[in-house]
Amino acid sequence: MSASAAPPADELTRLHVALLALTSGLAVASLYYVQPLLAEIADAFDIGTGRASLLVTGTQAGYVLGLALVVPLGDVVDRRRMITVLMSASAVVLGLTAAAPAFALLLVAMVAIGLTASAAMVAVPFGAALAHPSRRAGVTGSVMGGLLLGILLARTASGALAEIGSWRLVFAVAAALGVALVVLTRTALPADSETKQHHSYGALLASIAGLVRREPALRARMWLGALSMFSFSAMWTSLTFLLARDYGYSELVIGLFGLAGVAGAMGAPVVGRFADKGHSARATTIAVLCVLLGWGLLWAGAHVLVLVIVGILVFDFGVQGTQITNQGRIYQLDPAQRGRITTAYMVAFFTGAVLGSVASGAAYAHGGWNLVCGLGVGVGVVALGSWALFARRGW
Numbered sequence: 001m002s003a004s005a006a007p008p009a010d011e012l013t014r015l016h017v018a019l020l021a022l023t024s025g026l027a028v029a030s031l032y033y034v035q036p037l038l039a040e041i042a043d044a045f046d047i048g049t050g051r052a053s054l055l056v057t058g059t060q061a062g063y064v065l066g067l068a069l070v071v072p073l074g075d076v077v078d079r080r081r082m083i084t085v086l087m088s089a090s091a092v093v094l095g096l097t098a099a100a101p102a103f104a105l106l107l108v109a110m111v112a113i114g115l116t117a118s119a120a121m122v123a124v125p126f127g128a129a130l131a132h133p134s135r136r137a138g139v140t141g142s143v144m145g146g147l148l149l150g151i152l153l154a155r156t157a158s159g160a161l162a163e164i165g166s167w168r169l170v171f172a173v174a175a176a177l178g179v180a181l182v183v184l185t186r187t188a189l190p191a192d193s194e195t196k197q198h199h200s201y202g203a204l205l206a207s208i209a210g211l212v213r214r215e216p217a218l219r220a221r222m223w224l225g226a227l228s229m230f231s232f233s234a235m236w237t238s239l240t241f242l243l244a245r246d247y248g249y250s251e252l253v254i255g256l257f258g259l260a261g262v263a264g265a266m267g268a269p270v271v272g273r274f275a276d277k278g279h280s281a282r283a284t285t286i287a288v289l290c291v292l293l294g295w296g297l298l299w300a301g302a303h304v305l306v307l308v309i310v311g312i313l314v315f316d317f318g319v320q321g322t323q324i325t326n327q328g329r330i331y332q333l334d335p336a337q338r339g340r341i342t343t344a345y346m347v348a349f350f351t352g353a354v355l356g357s358v359a360s361g362a363a364y365a366h367g368g369w370n371l372v373c374g375l376g377v378g379v380g381v382v383a384l385g386s387w388a389l390f391a392r393r394g395w
Contacts, residue, residue, distance in 0.1 A: 012131050012132070015188060016188070019188055020124075020126060020143045020146070021123075023087065023119060023123045023146070023181060024150065026178065027087065027117045029157075030059075031114060031117050032150075032154035032155055033171065033174060036158050036159040037167040044167065055110045058108075058110035061114060062110065062113060062115040063350070064350060065114070066115045067350065070118045071343045072340045075339035075340055078192040080189050082119070083119050083122055083123060084182055086116050086119035090119065090178050093109055094171045095171070097175075098169070098172040098175060124144060125338035125342045127139045129193070130193070136276065137280070137325070137328030138273045138275075140324060140328050141324035152316075153262065217329060217333060217394075218330050221395070224383060224387060225349045226349060226355075228319050230352040230359070231356065234357065234363075235372075236261075237357045237361060237364075238361070241364055242302070246302065257308075260312040264315065265316050265319075271325060275324070275325050280325055283325045285391070286318075287321030289318070290317050291383065292383070295315065298311035299370070299374075299376075363375050
């Protein structure tokens, strides 16, 4: 059964878009709160850094499970209800994390945090479903902008709260924010107006592979998304080493460089509005070129700080712009399968992030910042060449 028509353009207000962006940002931020806290947690539980790093692995594993097993349910269940349930569960788990008496319980809580963070990827297709087609890419861009801001600001906020109190305060505050968000989304967001398909859970999950096989545009955008997130993860993983070792900056100052990324990401919804005016292919071209240009500026910034800052701005604008145009395109494919489309795309997206961080660490260990940037430029060239091929085929 196909989805019902999108609601009128004025039904999705700025408040609705802001709430969906906030939901996406807070949900995904919960994946990153723990990263700057690992040393403090290791000391608190008297464990080594190797065991403490399992907390990051736990959130990643939980998030992958959420993408694969929870997000597809948006095609058969009211997405507002899903967001409410997931964010309620997240608030409870974050509160329990703040009070965790043992490391083993903390690790289990991290997996649960990752699982509930999949609310971010329920919010994105929900916004697309509610938006009028003439606004869809712009709305998707705004919600994805909230997600990227959550990623970029989570570490800075976590470190600042830990300075004020302790690692437990970070999760207690996050839990309180989650409760407030649940109240807002439950009372202010409209109900999901799409007509839902009727599938068994097993058939719903099994249909994802068939969807990927049938839709070349989805495969193409999955590839571009993976390359884009590979670059994003590679850059931010190694930038810390450049700023700490070559420039001698403290952790607090390094965290402030995330604000340059925020500024770049906030400008990216312009790409979505440009795409909404019928210029999706041009918007994608601009975004992919910005990622490549950003790598070039960052490479030159090994010895010129201002180029690092400008490079981050251009780079994050390109990464976010790529995600906006990608999701604007894939949500045109089949409105009734947006949940499964999101799952397929985000699994590729997240895989790119994992591979980018691993490759970046190895590249920095063997050749420093120059090798990392060389890797990034190479990936950027592959992305540009791939897009040139895809654009000719209308993907």
